[in-house]
Amino acid sequence: MNSLKTNNAPHSSVVVPHFVFGSISFFLLAILIILAGENLFSAYFNNKILAITHIAVLGWATMIVFGSLYQLIPIVFETKLYSEKLAKFTFWITVLSILMLTYSFWIGAYLTLLVYSSVMLFFSVTLFVLNVLLSYKNAALKNIASKFIITAVIWLFLTGLLGLLIALNFRFNFFNEIHLHYLKIHATLGLVGWFLQLIIGVGSTLLPMFLISHKLNYKKLSVSYYLINSGLLMLVFNWFLFQIEILTWISWILIFLGILFFVSFIYDSYKKRIRKKLDIGMQYSMLAITSIGLPIVISFVLLIGFNLEFELLSRITVLYGFSIIFGFITSLILGQTYKTLPFIIWLNKYKDLVGKTKTPLPRELYSAKIATVQYYFYIVFIICIPIGFLSTTNWIVSIGSYALLAVSILYNINVLKIIFHKVKNIQNE
Structure with missing residues (x-):
C-alpha cells in the first residue's frame, strides 16, 4: 500500500464526497429496486428500469469511479490533478443532475425535467473530462494503463453527448431511427467504452499491486486495448450507418478477444501473486x-x-x-x-x-x-x-x-x- 502514497495526491475533501454520495446512491438503488416490484419484469425501456439503471451507473458506479480516479491520477499519470477546485464544483453539479435525471425517469417527465437534467449532466461530464485530460497533458508516465483511462474518458464524453441528444430528441424529434436504437448505442458506449476500459486501466494497475505480482506480460493489455477499441468503433459506426449483421458479429468477436486478453493478464497476476490469502x-x-x-x-x-x-x-x-x-x-x-x-x-x-x-x-x-x-x-x-x-x-x-x-x-x-x-x-x- 505504500506505493499509493504520493505527494501529488489530492486533498481528501476532493475524493471523500464522491464515496459518500455513491454510498447513498447505492442505498437508494436498492430501495428503487424494491419499489419497482413487477416492473422489473417489464420491457427494459420502461420508466422504472431506466431510473434504476441511471442511479446505478451514474449515482453509484460513476460517482465512486470519479472519486477513485481523482485519487489514482497521481499514481497512474505520476502528476497532480489539474484542478481540485474544478473537481469540487463538478461534484455538486453532477449530484444535482443525477438526482434530477433519476427522478425524471421515475415519473416519466421526458419532455421537461429529463431535458434540463441531461444538459446539466453533460456539462458536468465535460468538466470532469477536461480535468482528466489536462492532468494527462502534464503526465510523467504514459503507459498502457493511462491509455486505457484516457480512452475511457473520451468514450464517457461521447456517451454523455449521445445521452443528451436522446433526451433532446424526446422533445424535438430529429432522429431518423426509434429511440431504442440509439439507447442501445448509448448503453454500449457507456458499458464497454467507459466502464470496461476504465476498469481495465485501473485494474491492471491496482490488482497486481494489491496481489503483489511481478514479471507480468503487459503486451496482453496492449493487444486488449486495440481489440476492444477497434471492435467498439466498428460496432458504433455499423449501428449508426450500415447495420450490417456480419459487422456486428466481427465487432463482438474483437471485443470478446480483447476481454479475454485482459482476463488472461489478471489470471497471470493471480497465479504469480506473493500475497496468497485474499482479504x-x-x-x-x-x-x-x-x-x-x-x-x-x-x-x-x-x-x-x-x-x-x-x-x-x-x-x-x-x-x-x-x-x-x-x-x-x-x-x-x-x-x-x-x-x-x-x-x-x-x-x-x-x-x-x-x-x-x-x-x-x-x-x-x-x-x-x-x-x-x-x-x-x-x-x-x-x-x-x-x-x-x-x-x-x-x-x-x-x-x-x-x-x-x-x-x-x-x-x-x-x-x-x-x-x-x-x-x-x-x-x-
Missing part, C-alpha cells in the same frame, strides 16, 4: 473478474436471438444489463472500496504520525465482520435475481432485492466508519 476486498475483485463471462454469454444469446418471444427477450436484455452493472462493475467497486478508501482516510489522518507513534493499519478502519456478512448477502443477491428473472418468480426476486438492501446498509455502515474514524495516537513503548 474481503480482493475476494470481491476476483468475483468481478470471474463474473465477466456471464454478460459475454448473454450478449451472444441476444445476437443470435433464437427466435425468442419479445417478453423473454426483454427479460434477457435486463439480465444482460444486470450482469454487467452488478456482477462485474458493482462487485469490483465494493471490493476496491475496501482497498482504497481506508488508505485515503488513513493517509489523511496519520501521515504526520508515521514513525512518531504506533498507528493502525488501513484495514483496521473498517469492520471485517460487517464486510464479510455483506459479501454473503451479495452472493444471495446475484444468485436470486437471475433465477427470479428467468423464471418470472417474484418472491425469488424479492429475496434478492432485500439482500441487496442489506448489502447497501452494511456497506454504508462501513463507509461511514472509515470516513469518521477517530485518530488513535498510541505511543510506542
Whole structure:
C-alpha cells in the first residue's frame, strides 16, 4: 500500500464526497429496486428500469469511479490533478443532475425535467473530462494503463453527448431511427467504452499491486486495448450507418478477444501473486473478474436471438444489463472500496504520525465482520435475481432485492466508519 502514497495526491475533501454520495446512491438503488416490484419484469425501456439503471451507473458506479480516479491520477499519470477546485464544483453539479435525471425517469417527465437534467449532466461530464485530460497533458508516465483511462474518458464524453441528444430528441424529434436504437448505442458506449476500459486501466494497475505480482506480460493489455477499441468503433459506426449483421458479429468477436486478453493478464497476476490469502476486498475483485463471462454469454444469446418471444427477450436484455452493472462493475467497486478508501482516510489522518507513534493499519478502519456478512448477502443477491428473472418468480426476486438492501446498509455502515474514524495516537513503548 505504500506505493499509493504520493505527494501529488489530492486533498481528501476532493475524493471523500464522491464515496459518500455513491454510498447513498447505492442505498437508494436498492430501495428503487424494491419499489419497482413487477416492473422489473417489464420491457427494459420502461420508466422504472431506466431510473434504476441511471442511479446505478451514474449515482453509484460513476460517482465512486470519479472519486477513485481523482485519487489514482497521481499514481497512474505520476502528476497532480489539474484542478481540485474544478473537481469540487463538478461534484455538486453532477449530484444535482443525477438526482434530477433519476427522478425524471421515475415519473416519466421526458419532455421537461429529463431535458434540463441531461444538459446539466453533460456539462458536468465535460468538466470532469477536461480535468482528466489536462492532468494527462502534464503526465510523467504514459503507459498502457493511462491509455486505457484516457480512452475511457473520451468514450464517457461521447456517451454523455449521445445521452443528451436522446433526451433532446424526446422533445424535438430529429432522429431518423426509434429511440431504442440509439439507447442501445448509448448503453454500449457507456458499458464497454467507459466502464470496461476504465476498469481495465485501473485494474491492471491496482490488482497486481494489491496481489503483489511481478514479471507480468503487459503486451496482453496492449493487444486488449486495440481489440476492444477497434471492435467498439466498428460496432458504433455499423449501428449508426450500415447495420450490417456480419459487422456486428466481427465487432463482438474483437471485443470478446480483447476481454479475454485482459482476463488472461489478471489470471497471470493471480497465479504469480506473493500475497496468497485474499482479504474481503480482493475476494470481491476476483468475483468481478470471474463474473465477466456471464454478460459475454448473454450478449451472444441476444445476437443470435433464437427466435425468442419479445417478453423473454426483454427479460434477457435486463439480465444482460444486470450482469454487467452488478456482477462485474458493482462487485469490483465494493471490493476496491475496501482497498482504497481506508488508505485515503488513513493517509489523511496519520501521515504526520508515521514513525512518531504506533498507528493502525488501513484495514483496521473498517469492520471485517460487517464486510464479510455483506459479501454473503451479495452472493444471495446475484444468485436470486437471475433465477427470479428467468423464471418470472417474484418472491425469488424479492429475496434478492432485500439482500441487496442489506448489502447497501452494511456497506454504508462501513463507509461511514472509515470516513469518521477517530485518530488513535498510541505511543510506542
